[in-house]
Amino acid sequence: MAWFKRTAKGITTATEDKKDVPKGLWYKSPTGTIVDADELARNLYVSPEDGFHVRIGSKEYFEILFDNNEFKELDAKMTSKDPLDFVDTKKYSDRLREAQDKTKLKDAVRTGVGKSKGKDIVICCMDFAFIGGSMGAVVGEKISRGVDYAIKHKLPFMMISKSGGARMMEAAYSLMQLAKTSAKLNQLATAGLPYISLCTDPTTGGTTASYAMLGDINISEPGALIGFAGPRVVKDTTGKDLPEGFQTSEFLLDHGFLDFITHRRELKNKVNLYLDLVQNNPVR
Numbered sequence: 340m341a342w343f344k345r346t347a348k349g350i351t352t353a354t355e356d357k358k359d360v361p362k363g364l365w366y367k368s369p370t371g372t373i374v375d376a377d378e379l380a381r382n383l384y385v386s387p388e389d390g391f392h393v394r395i396g397s398k399e400y401f402e403i404l405f406d407n408n409e410f411k412e413l414d415a416k417m418t419s420k421d422p423l424d425f426v427d428t429k430k431y432s433d434r435l436r437e438a439q440d441k442t443k444l445k446d447a448v449r450t451g452v453g454k455s456k457g458k459d460i461v462i463c464c465m466d467f468a469f470i471g472g473s474m475g476a477v478v479g480e481k482i483s484r485g486v487d488y489a490i491k492h493k494l495p496f497m498m499i500s501k502s503g504g505a506r507m508m509e510a511a512y513s514l515m516q517l518a519k520t521s522a523k524l525n526q527l528a529t530a531g532l533p534y535i536s537l538c539t540d541p542t543t544g545g546t547t548a549s550y551a552m553l554g555d556i557n558i559s560e561p562g563a564l565i566g567f568a569g570p571r572v573v574k575d576t577t578g579k580d581l582p583e584g585f586q587t588s589e590f591l592l593d594h595g596f597l598d599f600i601t602h603r604r605e606l607k608n609k610v611n612l613y614l615d616l617v618q619n620n621p622v623r
Contacts, residue, residue, distance in 0.1 A: 366393065382601045388589040392560045392603055394540055397449040399466035400499055404607055410453030413461075414484055418445045419477045423510060431508040434470065446477040447502070450485040452494070456611040458620075461489040464499040467541075473506035474546055479516025482550065490530045495614055500551040504544015512611075519528060524553050533617050535610055538565045538577045538588065538597070556613055560589035560606075563610040584620045588591035 366374045368391040379386065383403060384393040402408045418435070425431040430484045439445060447469040451462050465472045465487045482498065489496040505513040527534055536554030538547075540563035547567050551557075559565060566586035567574075576580055584590045591597045614620070 351590065354500075366581060368393075370551050379437075385603050386586050388601070390561060392540065392562060394467060394501070395468040396468055396501075397444075400464045401449075401451050401462070403457050403603065404460075404497075404610070405451060405453040406455060406457065407483040410451035410462075412483050413450040413452060413488060415449075415476055415483060416445060418583055419475050419509075421508075422512060423508070425510075426506040427508075434508070442466065444469050446475070446481070447472050448478045448481050449489075450481050452488065456616060457606060458611065459487050459492070459494050460497060461494050462497045462499065465501045465546075467501045467503070470506065471503035472501045472546075472592065473503055474516055474544075475506035475509045476512045476516065478506075479513075479519050481536075482516075483523045484521050486527050489532055490527060493532065495531070495533040495618070496527055496592075497610065498550055498554070499537045500546050501539045502542060502544065502546035502551075504546055514545065520550045523554060526549060528555075533614060535613065536566075537606075540564050540565055541566065543569065552596070555617070558594065558609070559591070559597050559600050561588060561600055561601060563588040565591055 342476075343379070355457055362374055366376055366379050366386070368374065368386040368389055370386075370389045371387050372388045372391070374386050374388070377430055379393065384399060385391065386393070401410060418439070421430070421432045423431075426597040436457070439544070442467055444601075448465045449465075455539045463482050465478070475601060486496055488494070506512070507515075524534055534553070534555045536551055536557045538557065540560065542551050542563065542565045544567060547565060548615070565588055566587055568576070568584055570581055588597060588600050592600055600608070
């Protein structure tokens with residue numbers, strides 16, 4: 340029997356003969372471009388036709404920046420607690436457990452130490468998939484410990500931000516991390532060690548108000564949303580229409596908040612070129 344039959348309404352296929360396309364084979368960018376998932380991965384998760392930079396996490400950034408993806412992870416088992424017994428639509432402790440199960444991460448930031456183009460570097464990278472990359476006590480502590488490690492071993496420090504801001508479920512504990520991380524970065528500066536801040540999509544809220552904009556050099560990927568409050572909130576508050584491209588990385592570059600924007604495939608080269616310049620290393 341044929342796998343289809345012709346009817347008055349057209350050609351139909353029996354339910355048992357229908358084949359579903361597995362999820363994850365294709366990616367559709369906001370511009371409507373369809374990209375094969377394997378091709379997207381080979382292109383560092385950048386749509387080859389329109390250059391759209393797909394959001395990625397610490398796993399992918401570490402693969403891009405560390406030589407041969409070899410690094411030592413610091414404080415890998417550190418996890419958040421629920422000091423306030425916070426409950427909204429569900430318990431915060433349940434949210435943490437669900438996020439850990441879903442993402443296979445312990446919290447919204449990971450710290451790696453390894454070589455990038457042969458030079459040792461400490462890299463902290465946030466993961467938006469973990470409760471929107473929100474900044475809680477563990478995020479602040481891991482960043483601070485990463486800075487301490489960089490100071491102790493006299494290494495450059497890089498922060499990759501991707502966050503919705505402070506973690507509301509930790510209230511004041513979360514807000515304390517703004518001052519804590521900023522103070523640690525001041526210690527890094529006093530030690531004469533370079534700090535590179537990479538703002539990716541999105542970098543907002545308390546993250547922008549602290550470590551994300553304190554780099555010796557602040558850089559970003561194309562089209563990233565960077566700001567404190569979101570565009571809708573700003574517009575509702577001011578009652579005015581916002582300029583075109585407001586809070587995109589290109590807008591911030593034009594207004595002096597960023598030093599440069601780099602395509603993801605050039606990220607490793609640009610970071611190491613800067614380190615060679617500031618550390619007076621010969622160009623290889």
